[in-house]
Amino acid sequence: MNRRELLASLAVALPVGSTKAASRTLQAAPAVLPVAGQERLAVWAYGGQVPGPVLRQRQGTLLDLELLNQLPDATTIHWHGLRLPNAMDGVPGLTQAPVAPGERFGYRFSLPDAGTFWYHPHLSAPEQLERGLAGVLIVEETQPPQTDAEAIWLLDDWRLDPNGRIAEDFLNFHDVSHAGRLGQQLTVNGQLGTKINLQTGQRLRLRLINAANARIFALALPGLSAWLIARDGMPTHTVQAWDDVLLLGPGMRADVMVDAQQAGDFVLVDRFGRITHTLAQLHIRGASQSAVRPAPSALPPNPVPSPDLANAQRHRLVLGGGMMNRFGWPAEFASEREARRTRRQAGERLADPVWTLNGHAHMSHTASHHPEFSVSRGQSLHLTLENRTNWWHPMHLHGHHFQVLSRNGQLLGERPWRDTVLLTPNDTVEIAFVADNPGRWLIHCHVLEHHAGGLGTMFEVQA
Numbered sequence: 001m002n003r004r005e006l007l008a009s010l011a012v013a014l015p016v017g018s019t020k021a022a023s024r025t026l027q028a029a030p031a032v033l034p035v036a037g038q039e040r041l042a043v044w045a046y047g048g049q050v051p052g053p054v055l056r057q058r059q060g061t062l063l064d065l066e067l068l069n070q071l072p073d074a075t076t077i078h079w080h081g082l083r084l085p086n087a088m089d090g091v092p093g094l095t096q097a098p099v100a101p102g103e104r105f106g107y108r109f110s111l112p113d114a115g116t117f118w119y120h121p122h123l124s125a126p127e128q129l130e131r132g133l134a135g136v137l138i139v140e141e142t143q144p145p146q147t148d149a150e151a152i153w154l155l156d157d158w159r160l161d162p163n164g165r166i167a168e169d170f171l172n173f174h175d176v177s178h179a180g181r182l183g184q185q186l187t188v189n190g191q192l193g194t195k196i197n198l199q200t201g202q203r204l205r206l207r208l209i210n211a212a213n214a215r216i217f218a219l220a221l222p223g224l225s226a227w228l229i230a231r232d233g234m235p236t237h238t239v240q241a242w243d244d245v246l247l248l249g250p251g252m253r254a255d256v257m258v259d260a261q262q263a264g265d266f267v268l269v270d271r272f273g274r275i276t277h278t279l280a281q282l283h284i285r286g287a288s289q290s291a292v293r294p295a296p297s298a299l300p301p302n303p304v305p306s307p308d309l310a311n312a313q314r315h316r317l318v319l320g321g322g323m324m325n326r327f328g329w330p331a332e333f334a335s336e337r338e339a340r341r342t343r344r345q346a347g348e349r350l351a352d353p354v355w356t357l358n359g360h361a362h363m364s365h366t367a368s369h370h371p372e373f374s375v376s377r378g379q380s381l382h383l384t385l386e387n388r389t390n391w392w393h394p395m396h397l398h399g400h401h402f403q404v405l406s407r408n409g410q411l412l413g414e415r416p417w418r419d420t421v422l423l424t425p426n427d428t429v430e431i432a433f434v435a436d437n438p439g440r441w442l443i444h445c446h447v448l449e450h451h452a453g454g455l456g457t458m459f460e461v462q463a
């Protein structure tokens with residue numbers, strides 16, 4: 001195994017199949033590591049590695065982990081896609097106090113759903129994720145599907161300055177008001193040139209995670225048979241052939257089964273932009289051809305309650321703002337920008353208000369804010385997300401998974417479970433879910449610079 005394969009397969013072993021707590025400490029600290037094609041890149045790392053250690057547990061077990069913050073800044077951990085108690089959600093000022101440098105915070109919750117999830121800071125997220133803080137959490141099915149190999153590929157991009165360091169222009173106005181922070185160096189598990197070796201006849205379970213601040217990937221795997229078996233951690237109702245580009249916005253995940261049917265070199269590519277990027281290589285050895293395998297079975301569904309659409313409470317969330325919008329920005333933005341300029345000159349890292357949700361820029365979410373709406377526990381919610389901007393937005397819901405009902409008035413045949421839905425410019429999407437998790441939850445754009453510029457809100461589920 002070479003170093004890249006070792007990095008690709010790094011996994012921290014947690015006792016699997018035990019209901020007993022597996023207590024451990026995860027340290028967040030600065031480090032210098034070979035990342036993004038640089039021999040020595042100054043990063044911030046979980047457990048001394050980028051990405052952070054793969055946490056792996058069996059469905060139904062308890063995750064018990066203590067964050068030790070050795071960073072120069074306060075931080076928190078958000079467990080992306082997990083249906084967990086509100087106090088464990090990691091939103092500073094709303095669900096917990098920021099964890100100051102030198103301090104610890106215990107995250108302890110059970111794992112109701114099997115799937116591919118991830119963890120990352122929710123404080124100064126545009127900076128802290130870009131510096132390297134992100135890791136994968138795998139919750140294994142009680143009876144995992146038959147596969148011969150597994151790969152966990154966390155996709156990211158890095159903006160390096162001319163000296164090969166992480167560019168420190170976080171939250172600049174251009175990034176916040178346009179497509180977010182895009183980096184020129186695309187990586188898989190922090191590395192260039194990722195490669196996996198397979199034998200013909202083998203079936204690979206590939207777990208793909210988009211951990212980039214803002215980059216949307218349009219993934220393709222030409223020449224190989226592959227099936228989508230889960231999106232955002234949740235099993236698809238039926239197994240679908242992956243024969244088109246797979247759009248993966250920031251925060252989103254996909255689990256696919258890939259059959260190594262013929263010998264040769266194949267590549268995972270990104271076709272979102274004008275340039276096709278090669279992300280990783282699959283090198284298949286052995287007999288030139290192998291028998292065609294039947295499509296894999298669907299994964300067992302997770303225990304997510306289905307919304308009662310007839311009695312759902314309806315709300316609209318209208319996304320506005322950004323550059324080149326037809327509607328302009330609210331007048332009060334000008335004075336807010338001026339105030340923020342002064343604070344930035346005093347050393348604070350702040351975004352300008354640029355985006356609106358239902359007419360307001362939500363620049364922070366704290367317990368003192370009024371929720372966008374409030375419902376009693378168990379109420380079904382039907383939300384219409386209207387993108388009145390010229391930009392893409394992966395909208396992420398905390399603490400719940402939702403069904404996507406329709407896109408631009410077209411009802412979807414399959415109503416997939418998601419924790420993030422990607423809106424194209426001027427898209428309207430209807431989603432629904434049962435608000436069964438008490439607490440105050442965010443719904444926000446996962447382009448981290450858009451969220452910092454106001455694109456998110458908070459709602460309440462009463463206990």
Ligand SMILES: [Cu+2]
Nearest residue numbers: 393445447450
């Ligand atoms: Cu956005």
